[in-house]
Amino acid sequence: MDIKKIYMDSDALLDGHFRLSSGNHSQFYLQSAKVLEDPKTAKLLAYELAAQIKNSGLKIDTVCAPAIGGLIAGFALAQALDVRYIFAERVDGEMSIRRGFEVSKGERVLMCEDIITTGGSAMEAAAVVESLGGKIVGVAALANRGFCKRQNSNVTTKPNCKLPQDIPFFALEDFTFEMYSPDECPMCKEGSEAIKPGSRGN
Numbered sequence: 001m002d003i004k005k006i007y008m009d010s011d012a013l014l015d016g017h018f019r020l021s022s023g024n025h026s027q028f029y030l031q032s033a034k035v036l037e038d039p040k041t042a043k044l045l046a047y048e049l050a051a052q053i054k055n056s057g058l059k060i061d062t063v064c065a066p067a068i069g070g071l072i073a074g075f076a077l078a079q080a081l082d083v084r085y086i087f088a089e090r091v092d093g094e095m096s097i098r099r100g101f102e103v104s105k106g107e108r109v110l111m112c113e114d115i116i117t118t119g120g121s122a123m124e125a126a127a128v129v130e131s132l133g134g135k136i137v138g139v140a141a142l143a144n145r146g147f148c149k150r151q152n153s154n155v156t157t158k159p160n161c162k163l164p165q166d167i168p169f170f171a172l173e174d175f176t177f178e179m180y181s182p183d184e185c186p187m188c189k190e191g192s193e194a195i196k197p198g199s200r201g202n
């Protein structure tokens, strides 16, 4: 399955000249919610990710996603794996599990995101699951920004990766883009102007 083409065709992977929230410039931008806009595509990607997880033999009771980014990917993956689904959400900046969701002692939980950059939000949510007695057995994402090593990929783990190294990380594709400070950006040097992603009518 050509994951990058699916992202491109969904306008989830944009090719241009972008100013990221970090202030750096990049030729590419991932607008990962766009790939889930069509439920058929969401289902296709979730089943592909689920197949990879099933093949690994990992036993999972529950998928947990951090809101908002992971909500749709997490639900679609839980459906494909045929397991329970819960989500964590931020309240006053703190990740928490609400809405009557419970976690049993020893429950085997897979954290799921739409995209893993450093994995910070997923790990904050994972800490809440663990505080309730759950056991985090793995992390999954549709897309990997290339800071963390996933199963079946040669991309190495970078120092800012926050995912634990002793549990598997599953993702469909690595999206590793060069980022440039504005004064070193080759696209700026060619005279083009960086745009803020989403500024095209949002």
Ligand code: ZN
Residues within 6 Å of the ligand: 017, 025, 026, 182, 185, 186, 187, 188, 189, 193, 194
């Ligand atoms: Zn630039």
